[in-house]
Amino acid sequence: MAEQVQLPRLTDGYLGPQAKFYPYGLTTMSHSEPVIHSDTNQVEIVIGMSEKTRFTVKLLSVEPKFECNQHVLTQVQGNEYHFTIAVPKPGFYKFQIYALPNSEAGPNMINVYNYLLNVQQVDRYVENFPKQYPLWKQEGCYLFEPIMLLKNTREPSIKFKYYVPKAVDVQVKVHEDWNQLEQTEPNIYEGYIDFSKGYPAGAKVKLNVKFGRSHKYDTLLEYTI
Incomplete structure (x- = not known):
C-alpha cells in the first residue's frame, strides 16, 4: 500500500503550506495533502489564487539529488495555476512552489507550499516540456x-x-x-x-x-x- 511506503527524511515543517500560503490568498485545488502517491508518471497540481500572483517552481529528484524543472509545465486558467509534472523515472520528487502577489513589491518570490511526489511507476513516455x-x-x-x-x-x-x-x-x-x-x-x-x-x-x-x-x-x- 502507498501509505506503507517509507518516505525520505525531510526537515520539520517542510511539507505543506508555508507561512505566506494563506495570507497570500492561495488554496490547494487539486491535492490538499502534501504527499502525493501516484501510479502514473504525469500529475497535475492546481493552486487557486484570490488575486493576480506570480509563481515559479522547483522540481527536485530526491535520490539521486538533482533539479529537473524541465519536467514541469506551468499554465494559467483564470484564477488557477496548473502545474503539470511529467517525469521519466519512478522515485520521490520534491515540488516547491514560490509566489508573490502582483500587489507586493520585490523581485524575490517566497516559498509558499511544498509537495512530496512518490511516482510509483512509469506508464507513459515523456520528453522535456517546452x-x-x-x-x-x-x-x-x-x-x-x-x-x-x-x-x-x-x-x-x-x-x-x-x-x-x-x-x-x-x-x-x-x-x-x-x-x-x-x-x-x-x-x-x-x-x-x-x-x-x-x-x-x-x-x-x-x-x-x-x-x-x-x-x-x-x-x-x-x-x-
Missing part, C-alpha cells in the same frame, strides 16, 4: 497541444494549438521556418506543421507572438527536437 518564458505566465496563456515534442520527430502533420490573449499574430518558428497559426476562436490559435523534411538534431521550435502595436515578436515557449 521552456516557458516569463510572458507565457504573465499573459495567462494555455497550451493545448503539443505539450512536448519527440526528439528528431519527422511527423508530417503535428497540430499546434494555444490560447494567447492580446495577440495580433502567432507564429511557430521551426529552426529557420516560420509557420503562421490561424485564429479559430477568440484568443485561440492553431495549425498543422510538417516535420517530415527532417530538421537537425537540437533544432529549436519557438512559439513567437506579436502583441498590440509592437513590431517585434516575443518568444513564449521553446521546444528542442
